Amino acid sequence: MSNIKGKGHCQSCQIRHLSIFAQLPIDRLVEIQVFQPSVVVYAPDETVYHQGDSALNAFTLRKGLIKLTKTLPNGRTQIVRVLRTGDLFGFDGFANEPYNHTATPLSEIEVCRLPLGELMELKKQNPEIENTMMRRWIQHLREAEDMMLELGAKKAPERLASFLIRWCEGTGGSWVVLPLSRGEIGELLGLTIETVSRFLSDWKRQGFLNEQRGSIQIQDVDGLRKMACASGNC
C-alpha cells in the first residue's frame, strides 16, 4: 500500500521552485509553516486516486512520473497526460467534482498530498498561489488543445514522431529516459502496441533514433520531423 513518509516543510522543500508555491515570498512561507502536507510514496502497481473518487486532496508530484488515464467500460484506455516533477494534479475538488481520471505512477513516486480545504485557504490568502495556479490551468488547457489536434488531425507516424520530438525537446540529441512501454505510448497516442512497435523499429533501422532499456536518443531530428508531417511542413 501507499506509504506516508512524513510531513512536508515548504520552507525546506527541494522542489518548491517547481511547485505552485514557487512565487511565494519567503516571509509568507514562514507564516504558513503550520501547513504541513503529507509526503506520500506510491509503488507503480498502486494508484493515487481513481476516476470517480471524490476529490478531497490535490497533489504535487515530487519524484518520478505519473500517468493520468481515462478508461471506457469496454476496457480501452486513454492516457490524457503525463506528469512531471512539480506538477499539480487532482484539483477537481475545486470545482466540486470527483476526479475525472485515474492517477497511476510510472515508477516509484513521491507526492505531496494537499488537503483541499487547507489549499483553498492558502490560495485565498496568497494571491501569488492563486496566480500560479491560474497560469498552470491555462497552460494545461493549451496543451490539451494541442493534444486534441494530434489525436484528431494526425496519422499514426505523425503522432508518434511529434510525441518523440516533444519528449526529447531541448536535450540536444542526448539520451532521455522514456519510462513508457509500447502499450502506454499507444494509449497516449490512440494507437495499438504493434503500430508503435513497427514505426519505432523502422526508425531505429533508418538511424533516426536509438534505444536502450528505457532510454532513447534522437539521432536525426530532421528525419523524424519529416515523419511528423508527411504532407506539409509542421
Add this chain to the structure above:
Amino acid sequence: MSNIKGKGHCQSCQIRHLSIFAQLPIDRLVEIQVFQPSVVVYAPDETVYHQGDSALNAFTLRKGLIKLTKTLPNGRTQIVRVLRTGDLFGFDGFANEPYNHTATPLSEIEVCRLPLGELMELKKQNPEIENTMMRRWIQHLREAEDMMLELGAKKAPERLASFLIRWCEGTGGSWVVLPLSRGEIGELLGLTIETVSRFLSDWKRQGFLNEQRGSIQIQDVDGLRKMACASGNC
C-alpha cells in the same frame, strides 16, 4: 468587418447570470460600472482572433455559437471546442501567451470584449470572479480530457453517436439546432465529411434520428447509444 455595437453595462446585462460575473453581488456591480466592455458583432465569415495573435482581450459570448479551431500547416483542421452563450474565451493572455487557437463564428454572433488589464484588475478585487473563472477552467480541462478519450479510444460511429447524444442532452427527444456542416462535425471528431455523412444517413434510415435544415431530433436514444459503444456498454 466586425462591428462595435456599443458599450456593455454589466448591471443590465441579459446574460450576466451565465457569465463570469454571475456570482458577483449587486452592490459590487454598481461599483464596477466604470467597467464598460465593448459589445462587438461578427459575421460568420470573420474571425474574432487568430491562433498566434497576441492575446490582448478575453471575450464572453453573448449570442450565437463559436468554434475554436487549430490548423496544421498542411491545412488539416481540428475543432477543439464549440462555445455557447456565457462562455469565456481568449484568456491566454493571463498566462502571457498568444492565442492558441482561432475563434470563428458559426453564425452571426455578439461578444463582450474584455480588455485583459481591466479584467485582471476586476478579478483581483473580486474573489467571486476569480472563483468562477477557476471553476470554469477546471471544467474546461475536464471536458478536454473527455474529448481526448473520444478521439483516442473510440471509432468513428462511437464518436459521432456520443457527440450527437451530448449535443442533444437534456432536450428529451425534441428538435435541437445543430449549426455545424458535415465538414465541421468531421473536423470536431477527426473524421472526413464522407464518413460523417454515411453514418448520419444510415441512422436516419434506421429511424434513430431525424434532420431538417440545421436541426436534428433524436428519436431513439438507446439505438444511438448502442452505436456509441459497439463493444461494451459506455
Add this chain to the structure above:
DNA sequence: CGCACCCTTGAATTGTATCAACTCTGGTGG
C-alpha cells in the same frame, strides 16, 4: 434558369487493427 455549395452514395485504395507466431530480456529457482 443556372450556378454554387453542401450533401450523398459508390468503388477503389490505404492505413491501422487484429490475429498469430516468434524473439529477446530479466528474473527465479533448482
Add this chain to the structure above:
DNA sequence: CCACCAGAGTTGATACAATTCAAGGGTGCG
C-alpha cells in the same frame, strides 16, 4: 551456473475501417 518462465517487444499475414477519389443529387440564391 544454467534452465526455465513470464512479460515485453517484434514481425508477418490478414481483415477491416476509414479515407480518398469520383460522380451525381438536392437546395437555395442571384
